[in-house]
């Protein structure tokens with residue numbers, strides 16, 4: 001064993017030579033001087049070339065997703081920061097290496113083009129942004145954004161360069177009056193510096209925005225954690241985005257905007273005193289522009305008034321007028337301790353821009369078929385001084401058109417009772433700062449919180465340590481100025497107690513609402529069954545009574561009275577309402593939508609509702625819409641409209657069922673079965 005060899009050899013070389021010294025001690029294989037000559041700096045590009053799995057480029061399929069994701073995330077960040085409603089086009093093309101391009105499923109090379117209508121990039125910034133790792137505008141500030149590290153798009157470019165040798169191509173324009181610039185850049189991995197292969201002004205039809213083209217080695221496969229799934233999930237959490245997706249093997253897909261308001265622009269904040277570590281404090285003391293410690297505390301941190309700063313200095317025994325640069329060693333430590341023991345207000349939360357209950361509902365409703373939807377936005381909380389907001393949502397059920405045959409499954413199960421045929425487990429969709437997280441589910445705090453929630457309390461069956469069973473999609477979003485990812489590839493949220501607790505609270509609230517919905521619906525179903533039995537006998541009873549009375553009974557009146565009794569004894573109007581027979585709202589269920597065969601109740605997204613009305617009043621001639629996107633749900637509301645404009649056939653978009661069950665894209669679009 002190598003370890004043994006090593007252990008044995010060391011003492012051999014060390015002892016001082018004995019007087020006899022028959023043989024000279026073995027020369028150590030390497031001397032410190034030799035080792036010294038081998039020491040070299042490692043450039044970050046070289047590091048990440050060797051460790052590209054850290055950035056999400058472990059295999060060709062994931063690499064394709066990562067490249068699309070980095071480009072789309074940047075496009076959305078840029079648009080939102082500039083106050084522009086995003087309009088993004090994602091194009092994937094299979095490329096043949098010299099030969100004609102093979103079909104997408106067999107291709108190993110792809111060209112990815114992502115175009116946005118964002119603010120554009122000034123000319124001299126284009127090369128470092130796309131061909132220098134750790135270069136960006138978001139790292140040094142505390143503000144919620146999708147990107148953080150400045151290692152997104154440049155890493156994607158580097159991966160393309162490594163696998164195909166092709167440079168990144170960029171077109172960018174900052175206004176209709178400015179020219180469009182075209183660049184081809186590569187990264188010099190030794191120096192981590194950009195190399196410009198081509199730069200020129202070109203004619204470009206777009207008045208403003210950025211287009212980036214990457215050629216990479218990749219694999220295109222649908223299903224879990226695919227580009228398709230990423231885009232579908234992006235739309236759920238970003239209903240304000242218009243997205244056109246040109247997949248390599250399908251018709252163009254257009255996801256329309258269903259929420260026409262930009263999320264409120266988050267503010268940049270200063271670090272909260274509770275959030276920093278001692279080393280950070282020392283660095284800030286060195287870097288500050290303030291001339292006195294009290295001024296430094298008051299101006300470089302959030303929630304710190306001059307009075308509070310003086311109080312902290314006093315507790316620490318440090319003069320408020322001392323020069324920050326002179327505070328080190330024990331006095332810096334005392335200052336650090338004083339900060340931790342002083343009561344300071346929680347950080348401001350206008351640096352966050354949660355999605356909001358309405359928008360989550362709009363997104364879920366749009367993309368996932370179900371009977372019940374709900375959304376919860378928690379109040380802001382803080383971990384390690386960083387403010388964050390947790391949001392959760394639920395889409396439950398199979399949608400009304402399947403309800404008849406499968407009604408039984410929606411019935412809550414008794415504890416211990418299992419549905420042997422129903423192995424379908426809930427699906428968790430996770431987000432951080434509006435970006436879907438598709439890998440490392442098991443390592444993520446949000447997934448663990450879903451497992452730890454006792455869903456049986458809410459009428460959903462669940463085996464120990466497993467996801468709840470049933471047709472359910474669970475949505476969890478964390479918005480923060482700094483999302484604590486477990487790795488650079490940004491796939492899972494680390495487990496801080498505060499974060500876990502907030503996720504659990506949000507999930508419980510969703511669960512309670514789901515439980516209320518299921519209980520009510522089950523009660524309504526059983527009342528309805530009873531009512532049907534009563535009604536079955538009414539005819540008989542009336543007939544018999546009439547016979548007893550020698551045929552002199554006012555049968556119609558008696559029938560009517562008995563019907564009224566049956567109605568009253570079986571929950572009355574309430575039952576109809578719960579079964580969606582009279583269009584009442586989801587009483588007592590805030591931020592929820594209930595879908596029944598008769599219509600939709602609740603916070604229907606306004607754009608969807610408006611769209612539905614427009615669709616309903618437009619000619620009913622256009623029979624089919626087969627693309628996954630905004631239209632499917634609009635039609636729901638229009639059911640009532642539809643009743644009027646009879647005979648219109650509605651076909652559900654593919655996206656809805658596939659987003660529910662991830663890998664099930666092969667299933668035929670269910671809508672085909674739907675009739676007007």
Ligand SMILES: Nc1ncnc2c1ncn2[C@@H]1O[C@H](COP(=O)(O)OP(=O)(O)O)[C@@H](O)[C@H]1O
Nearest residue numbers: 074078136137138147148149150151152153210
């Ligand atoms: N489409 C775009 N439009 C405008 N600016 C962009 C675009 N893409 C990237 N940028 C800028 O380039 C920087 C670097 O991007 P990236 O390498 O993805 O790192 P990050 O997004 O983590 O900051 C971003 O911070 C942003 O300022």
Ligand SMILES: [Mg+2]
Nearest residue numbers: 074147152153
């Ligand atoms: Mg980025």
